[in-house]
Amino acid sequence: xxxxxxxxxxxxxxxxxxxxxxxxxxxxxxxxxxxxxxxxxxxxxxxxxxxxxxxxxxxxxxxxxxxxxxxxxxxxxxxxxxxxxxxxxxxxxxxxxxxxxxxxxxxxxxxxxxxxxxxxxxxxxxxxxxxxxxxxxxxxxxxxxxxxxxxxxxxxxxxxxxxxxxxxxxxxxxxxxxxxxxxxxxxxxxxxxxxxxxxxx
DNA sequence: GACCAGATTGTCT
DNA sequence: GACAATCTGGTCA
Numbered sequence: 001x002x003x004x005x006x007x008x009x010x011x012x013x014x015x016x017x018x019x020x021x022x023x024x025x026x027x028x029x030x031x032x033x034x035x036x037x038x039x040x041x042x043x044x045x046x047x048x049x050x051x052x053x054x055x056x057x058x059x060x061x062x063x064x065x066x067x068x069x070x071x072x073x074x075x076x077x078x079x080x081x082x083x084x085x086x087x088x089x090x091x092x093x094x095x096x097x098x099x100x101x102x103x104x105x106x107x108x109x110x111x112x113x114x115x116x117x118x119x120x121x122x123x124x125x126x127x128x129x130x131x132x133x134x135x136x137x138x139x140x141x142x143x144x145x146x147x148x149x150x151x152x153x154x155x156x157x158x159x160x161x162x163x164x165x166x167x168x169x170x171x172x173x174x175x176x177x178x179x180x181x182x183x184x185x186x187x188x189x190x191x192x193x194x195x196x197x198x199x200x201x
Numbered sequence: 202g203a204c205c206a207g208a209t210t211g212t213c214t
Numbered sequence: 215g216a217c218a219a220t221c222t223g224g225t226c227a
Contacts, residue, residue: 088220089209138220
C-alpha cells in the first residue's frame with residue numbers, strides 16, 4: 001500500500017476533550033483511531049483494534065486504585081497524555097490518560113493493525129509477518145519504538161499522536177480483560193470483531 | 202490449536 | 215521479598 005507519512009501530519013489529533021470523558025466510553029471510541037509515533041528513526045503507526053479501560057474507582061486492577069505512586073503519577077495528570085509503564089522486567093505498555101485531571105484513569109492500547117512504517121516496525125520487532133508486529137500491548141510499543149521516554153508525552157502535540165481514522169467502527173466485541181488477577185469480571189475490554197490483528201480472542 | 206515454563210527487573214509492601 | 219495490564223519458544227495434539 002502506498003502511504004506518505006507526511007499526509008497524516010496535516011490531520012488534527014484527537015482533542016483533549018475526547019479523553020476528558022468516561023473512560024469506558026473513551027476505550028470504545030479509540031477503536032478505529034490511528035496511533036502514530038514520530039521518531040528520529042522514522043514514523044510508524046497503526047489503527048487501534050483492541051483496548052482496555054482501567055478506572056481508578058471500583059477497579060482493583062487499575063494501577064491508580066491504591067493511590068498515587070511515582071510510577072502511576074501521570075495517570076492523575078491531565079487527560080490526553082501518555083502513560084507508559086514497565087512490567088515483567090522487560091516490557092513496556094502504552095496507555096492514554098483519560099477522564100478528568102486528578103481521577104487516575106487510563107486506556108491500555110492492546111493491539112494495532114499495522115499501517116505506517118511497516119518496514120521499520122518489522123526491523124524493530126525482528127519479525128516479518130504483519131500479525132506479529134502489533135498484536136499485543138508490549139509488541140506495539142516495541143514496533144513503534146516507544147519506551148519510558150514517552151511517559152507523560154502530550155498526545156495532542158507531541159511525537160506520539162492519535163488521529164480519527166475509520167469513520168464507522170461496527171462489530172465491537174465487549175468482554176473481560178486479559179492478564180490481570182483482580183477485576184477480571186469487569187467488561188472493560190473492547191476489540192473489533194474478526195480483525196486479524198487483535199492479541200487474543 | 203492449547204498449554205506451559207522461562208526470561209528479567211522496576212516497583213511496592 | 216513477591217509480584218507484574220507480557221512475550222517467546224517449546225511440547226503435545
